[in-house]
Amino acid sequence: IVSNLKDENCEDFIKIFSVINFDKIDCVSEAEILFYHLTNHSTPLREVVALKLEEIFCDEFLNDYILEQIVFAIVDINPNVCRAICSMISKSMVLKNKLCKMIIEKIKKMLDEITDNDLLLGGFFDNAPKIRKNHAKNKKLFSLYWLLEALSICEVNNFNSEVLEILNKTIKFNDYTIREKTAKMLVNIENVPDELLQIAKNDENFYVKNQVCVRINFED
Secondary structure (H helix, E strand, O other), rough: HHHHHOOOOHHHHHHHHHHHHHOOOHHHHHHHHHHOOOOOOOHHHHHHHHHHHHHOOHHOOHHHHHHHHHHHOOOOOOOHHHHHHHHHHHHHHHHHHHOOOHHHHHHHHHHHHHHHHHHHHHOOOOOOOOOOHHHHHHHHHHOOOOOHHHHHHOHHHHHHHHHHHHHHHOEEEOOHHHHHHHHHHHHHHOOOOOHHHHHOOOOOHHHHHHHHHHHHOOOO
């Protein structure tokens, strides 16, 4: 199985079949060869690797290369890959701690890019015209959505100020899915400013408001 994965000339079908039959990671090299195929390979191969890692991943052989591959995979163009990787993270307290800073930095960089390009792409924030059919815009929103989902899984309380800085920006997005992920995080972090929580409570979208319903005082 490992030799098939290491062979650059091996057909994807054989590699996929090999990954399906991978039942346990026994060393760093085996972990690295699996994570190597998690990015920059065909969609079917990336997806089967992500699903297998969701099933058998253990953090015993974790290193910097694997952490970087995980962060790249969070924003895969295939949502099945994103979903499987987030599920994998949710099962490992080590990943929840080690990935937090890396994900925060990636979100910050993306928000800087979005802010710089908002006049060009339009429609990101609530004070900009809504342009729905824009591939570049939608690609960034898709990536930001999954990064926020991954961050919501991580142990963020050691990074409260940085996370709140992010959420103060994402709560203003036109796209309700970004605001929904923002609201999801507001419920689970410490010392949330009341004005930020109120924005989510008063959101026009039910799914956003529903995320913070446990913190709504219905007498207000």
